[in-house]
Amino acid sequence: MTLKSSSKNMTGVVGAGSFGTAIANIIADRNPVLLFVRDKEKAAKIEQTRRNSSQDIHSNITVTNDIRQVAEQCEVIFPIIPSANFRGMMVQLAPYLKPYHILIHGTKGLDLNLAPNEVIDKKNPLTRKHVKTMSEVIMEESCVLRVGCLAGPNLAKEIEEHQPAATVVASHFEEVIDIGQKLLKSDRFLVYGSNDLIGIELCGILKNIIAIAAGAISGMKLGENSKALLISRGLVEMIHIGKALGGNTHAFLGLAGVGDLVATCTSKLSRNYTVGYRLAQGESLEDIVNTMEEVAEGVNTVKIVNVLAESYDFRCPITETLLKIFEGKMSVKESHAFFMKFPFRTEIDFI
Secondary structure, eight states, X not given: OOOOTTOOOEEEEEOOSHHHHHHHHHHHTTSOEEEEOSSHHHHHHHHHHSEETTEEOOTTEEEESOHHHHHHHEEEEEEOOOHHHHHHHHHHHGGGOOTTOEEEEOOOSOEEOOXXXXXXXXXXXXXXXXXXXHHHHHHHHSSOOEXXXXXXXXXXXXXXXXXXXXXXXXXXXXXXXXXXXXHHOBTTEEEEEESOHHHHHHHHHHHHHHHHHHHHHHHTTOOHHHHHHHHHHHHHHHHXXXXXXXXXXXXXXXXXXXXXXXXXXXXXXXXXXXXXHHHXXXXXXXXXXXXXXXXXXXXXXXXXHHHHHHHHTOOOHHHHHHHHHHTTSSOHHHHHHHHHTSOOOOSOXXX
């Protein structure tokens, strides 16, 4: 399938969160977009007011509550919804998908898929067969083969304000990368390509863990030196975890890795950074999660990666410490003292 910038083909976006809406608006500059909104009343309100939260809706966007319509009218679809709802969405969408469809997701989380009544213990440890990236979910639940993902420093608020930004479209298929670039690239939004689909996905997933820790450092007012230490050690930890889960070191050194890491570890616009900041202010994790408008994927990722680390026998001290904070076994202040005494011996040990 060849897609030209002047094509009248409608592009689908599933999910009207801040990032999904921002992506829909970018695509709509040159192509018609069908935006799926799960809630029927919200869909009607967005279509009527042409507003979604703080964002105006481009005149080239049509809002729908019918997921079948998205599959029937759009050959290229961008699913951008929380990971906890992703598999359920794919189950609903899959009956209407054909092998010619292309799906490029923008979800930075993991899917935990256990069989009914399956128990995770020493005899049946959690492994990669239980934990999937969203591209793997798409291929498990549908006939679609041409799959890709978006990853990079893509703070939705800045995209909404037309600030310059960039992303990576990753796929095993050059055609998917090419179509993603044609749909998204503009004078304010650069689009790079990568064939390391799993590596790029893991970059977007794992940086959320480090962003929570960075927010906590800011909340404790520990300074920029401390945050730089955290970010650099966090990158090393991301690479070790990523390699254990099937990723490639090179992915973490590019825009989707260190680029996204810097953005989410230094911006109050980052949901995961906000979680860490509020933890340092003394709020409980439960209160933080319940009062956030959108999902901070890093909270669930911390929990999953810790169990995987036990199964694969690798250390991830930042992730381990965050889980202790989540469970009330360590305070944020105690975590800082712990890290200043942690026996890091080498700075770079993955090259």
